[in-house]
Amino acid sequence: MTVDTTREPAIRVRGIEKSFEDLRVLRGVDLDVPAGSVLALLGSNGAGKTTLVRILSTLLKADSGTATVHGFDVTTAPGDVRRSISLTGQFAAVDDVLTGRENLVLIAKLRHLRNPGAIADEMLDRFSLTDSGARKASTYSGGMRRRLDIAMSLIGDPPIIVLDEPTTGLDPQARIEVWQTVEALARGGTTVVLTTQDLDEAEHLADRIAILRRGTIIRNGTLAELRELLPSATVEYVEKQPSLEDVFLALVGDPAETAPDGTAGAGKDLG
16 A cells, blocks of 8 residues: 655654563664554564553553654553554454444443444444344354454544454454455555564565564564565576465355355355
8 A cells, every 4th residue: 555654653652661570571662653554563472562562552651762642642641542542452352242233332332422323333334244233242253253343443433553463363264354354444544553473464464564573673664675685586486386275265265255144155166
């Protein structure tokens, strides 16, 4: 997607540090996230991804440094930051006792929005969940639950959404459903910060990729810029075999063909 780099960054981080007793988790993080872009924050377990996300969402205070979200300082204007950002964690914050529609209505009411029922219906339609809206969330597939979770996060139209490892534990088909959702958000102008350990996910979705290692950003750029760090590729002609994921998706069908009840449509004819 095309990103307007002349606008003020949606997120700006300068010199953020955070320690827990004797453990230094963040060691001076500097990061800009252009408005309307998708940034993938890569890092292994313990690199500091979740700590940085918690600071940006005002759930944790940094020891030093500054951070602004949508122009608001996370320390001096936490209320404005919370109204500008939505955080979706690794595990869906969906109430299984409620229906999909009831989950959405609840969030709209908690945010004191008018016409919560109409808002819920709009979100169900936007995320292709209308036919399942009256069913309890406990009956949803993994991909449907994650789509519902993201829909709940977007109530109130926050300009920035943070997805903390959103496809953790999902099967390949559900993962692609979430990818399609993120792509739709980006097309609509929402700024997306995606923390992940899935390199394919980052390559597929991100405009820019920041690599966090031992509490610092060691590289930040587009995929093309990061590829330039390695020697030029040599051209070889090889026979490419289909991956297991290719076979799986061919057998179970495309996620776009998923039936309203969340079950996969008919598999493609492999013969």
